[in-house]
Every structure is written in structure tokens, then in C-alpha cells.
Amino acid sequence: MTHIAFLGTGLLGSALVEAALQRGDRITVWNRTAAKARALEAFGATVADTPADAVRGAARVHLVLKDDAVVEDVVAALRPGLSPDTVIVDHTTTQPAETAERAHRLRAEGVRYLHCPVFIGPAAAREGKGTIMAAGPRADFDAVRDALARMAQRLEYVGERPDLAAVYKLCGNAYIIGIAALVADVFSVASGAGVPPQDVVQVVQWFDPSSVITGRGKKMLARDHSPSFELEMARKDVRLMQETAGDRPLAVLPAVAARMDALIAEGRGADDLAVMGRDAVG
Known part of the structure; x- marks a missing residue:
């Protein structure tokens, strides 16, 4: 023993x-x-x-x-x-x-x-x-x-x-915390449109979230900003989300909008959404 x-x-x-x-x-x-x-x-x-x-x-x-x-x-x-x-x-x-x-x-x-x-x-x-x-x-x-x-x-x-495991732990927790905050925003958008939040949980089953992480992550790492989802179009969608949520609390989307606005002001609106990681990958 x-x-x-x-x-x-x-x-x-x-x-x-x-x-x-x-x-x-x-x-x-x-x-x-x-x-x-x-x-x-x-x-x-x-x-x-x-x-x-x-x-x-x-x-x-x-x-x-x-x-x-x-x-x-x-x-x-x-x-x-x-x-x-x-x-x-x-x-x-x-x-x-x-x-x-x-x-x-x-x-x-x-x-x-x-x-x-x-x-x-x-x-x-x-x-x-x-x-x-x-x-x-x-x-x-x-x-x-x-x-x-x-x-x-x-x-x-x-x-x-x-310190490498400590780094990986923080990165993993960032995924966990970020996803939780984003789910809260999704519920606010749904509620703002009069849709029960529990009904929108199924939406994530209609596409592969992991492919978004790996796909956009690879584009960011390669500094590949060739558009498949233009930043300006994504910013329009975020505006629609914020408008739909109304005065309900949003944890993530306002910060996303601010980052998009800064990049668009630099003339990067026609680039892919992956340009948001431009300054993160060196």
C-alpha cells in the first residue's frame, strides 16, 4: 500500500x-x-x-x-x-x-x-x-x-x-472559458429574438466546431488571409447579433466587434476572418 x-x-x-x-x-x-x-x-x-x-x-x-x-x-x-x-x-x-x-x-x-x-x-x-x-x-x-x-x-x-504544461493548461482553459462565454452570448441572441435558449443548443450539431478551430487556426499560423469569409461580412453578422440581443448582456461579441473595427479601419476588411490572429502569431 x-x-x-x-x-x-x-x-x-x-x-x-x-x-x-x-x-x-x-x-x-x-x-x-x-x-x-x-x-x-x-x-x-x-x-x-x-x-x-x-x-x-x-x-x-x-x-x-x-x-x-x-x-x-x-x-x-x-x-x-x-x-x-x-x-x-x-x-x-x-x-x-x-x-x-x-x-x-x-x-x-x-x-x-x-x-x-x-x-x-x-x-x-x-x-x-x-x-x-x-x-x-x-x-x-x-x-x-x-x-x-x-x-x-x-x-x-x-x-x-x-513551464510548458502551465502554458498548455492556460491555453486549454482559454478554450473552455471562451466557449462558455460565447455560449452565453448565443443564448442572449436567441432570447433577444424570442427563441428559447435551449432550442439553439442543437445548432452546433449542424456543423463541426472543431473544424473551425483547426481550419482558422491553420490559416492564422500560415498568415493566409485569402478570403473564404471576409472580415467585413463577419463584422456585419456580429452587428446583427448585437442588435438582436438588444440590452441583454454579452460577454464576448463586443470585444470581437472592437477588434474587427480596428482591422477594418486599417483596410483589412476584405481579408479572411483569420486576419484577427495577425498579431497573435508573430
């Missing part, structure tokens, strides 16, 4: 702990709000009073924390109990530059550290679904690879560049 520590037992951390206990691991947990950690005692977890107590004797340490500042505080607090061979697996969504600095500093100090953000929600974590990305020294990844593979359906080792 492997002894593992989990520091951070919010929604995701708790779900990961529950799944690990179901796999038969021996888990010690710690959380700044003790009640959240105590709730896991019913599942078989042991609650530690301090981060150092939590990691003492652990073969692997998982961090599921709020942000870089909390990671720094918790890592400093756990160091007195950390064994030299123990790998810290940090699932926290963090700033890439700070992640890289932290990884280099800890490695220089002899601490084994991997940054392993996830695309996993609490329900998926309990079922061992979703994706884990891992960045850091290959030897450290190899030491925990089998264990990480049991936690998710997909495990992606992105290499030794320590």
Missing part, C-alpha cells in the same frame, strides 16, 4: 483523494481549512496538522492548490518533512513564468518537482477520467508515470521545459 500525501482538498483535491483511496492507496491529507480535510476521514484518509506532517514518509506528494503564492507557501511549509527521493506532483494552475522559476529553484535545491496540471473535473477525477499533463525532469516523470496513468484516461508528458 503506497503512502501518498495530498495537500489541498477543495473540490478537485477531494475527488482525487477519494479515487486514490478506492485504488487502495494510503492517503494523508492537509488543507488550510481543516474541515475540508476532515471530511475525507470518512473515506479513510488521515488528516495531518501541518504540511510537513502530511508529507513525512510519503512516496509521492500531490499539490492541488489555488495559485502560485499558495504553492510557494505550502512548499516551504512541507520541506521539513519531505524525503529526498519524494516527487512533488503539482496539479495547480499557475503562471508559466513563476512555474519555471520555482521548478529551477527547487531542482537546484535538490527537490524533485513536476508540474502536472489537469483537464479533469471533480466527477471525472472520481472515475479516473480526463487528462493529466506533466512537465519536468524525465527521471522524475518516469518515477511517477504509472501512478499518474492510473489517475486519468490520458497522460501527456510534454517534456523537460518546466
Whole structure:
């Protein structure tokens, strides 16, 4: 029975702990709000009073924390109990530059550290679904690879560049957050036209959204602005969307309109919609 520590037992951390206990691991947990950690005692977890107590004797340490500042505080607090061979697996969504600095500093100090953000929600974590990305020294990844593979359906080792998984996590979350905001705008447009929002969900099944991402993405990367959907025509459509939504809140479309207007003012209205990525790809 492997002894593992989990520091951070919010929604995701708790779900990961529950799944690990179901796999038969021996888990010690710690959380700044003790009640959240105590709730896991019913599942078989042991609650530690301090981060150092939590990691003492652990073969692997998982961090599921709020942000870089909390990671720094918790890592400093756990160091007195950390064994030299123990790998810290940090699932926290963090700033890439700070992640890289932290990884280099800890490695220089002899601490084994991997940054392993996830695309996993609490329900998926309990079922061992979703994706884990891992960045850091290959030897450290190899030491925990089998264990990480049991936690998710997909495990992606992105290499030794320590901040690369952090970058991919932010990009993935940008897709998730951007899509959610756009769906809210779609519902506002539908409501403005007197159509029940639930009825427009089906529209996305009438074309392939992934082809829009990959197709326009490839055109942006190639700086191919030959028109198949002219920017001016797309701007007209955004105007119609805004007019139809009326005074209902819009999260994304006003910013899209502003970017289009700036490009059109530069004389790029006859270019393809992909010109919106002109300054993003260098």
C-alpha cells in the first residue's frame, strides 16, 4: 500500500483523494481549512496538522492548490518533512513564468518537482477520467508515470521545459472559458429574438466546431488571409447579433466587434476572418 500525501482538498483535491483511496492507496491529507480535510476521514484518509506532517514518509506528494503564492507557501511549509527521493506532483494552475522559476529553484535545491496540471473535473477525477499533463525532469516523470496513468484516461508528458504544461493548461482553459462565454452570448441572441435558449443548443450539431478551430487556426499560423469569409461580412453578422440581443448582456461579441473595427479601419476588411490572429502569431 503506497503512502501518498495530498495537500489541498477543495473540490478537485477531494475527488482525487477519494479515487486514490478506492485504488487502495494510503492517503494523508492537509488543507488550510481543516474541515475540508476532515471530511475525507470518512473515506479513510488521515488528516495531518501541518504540511510537513502530511508529507513525512510519503512516496509521492500531490499539490492541488489555488495559485502560485499558495504553492510557494505550502512548499516551504512541507520541506521539513519531505524525503529526498519524494516527487512533488503539482496539479495547480499557475503562471508559466513563476512555474519555471520555482521548478529551477527547487531542482537546484535538490527537490524533485513536476508540474502536472489537469483537464479533469471533480466527477471525472472520481472515475479516473480526463487528462493529466506533466512537465519536468524525465527521471522524475518516469518515477511517477504509472501512478499518474492510473489517475486519468490520458497522460501527456510534454517534456523537460518546466513551464510548458502551465502554458498548455492556460491555453486549454482559454478554450473552455471562451466557449462558455460565447455560449452565453448565443443564448442572449436567441432570447433577444424570442427563441428559447435551449432550442439553439442543437445548432452546433449542424456543423463541426472543431473544424473551425483547426481550419482558422491553420490559416492564422500560415498568415493566409485569402478570403473564404471576409472580415467585413463577419463584422456585419456580429452587428446583427448585437442588435438582436438588444440590452441583454454579452460577454464576448463586443470585444470581437472592437477588434474587427480596428482591422477594418486599417483596410483589412476584405481579408479572411483569420486576419484577427495577425498579431497573435508573430
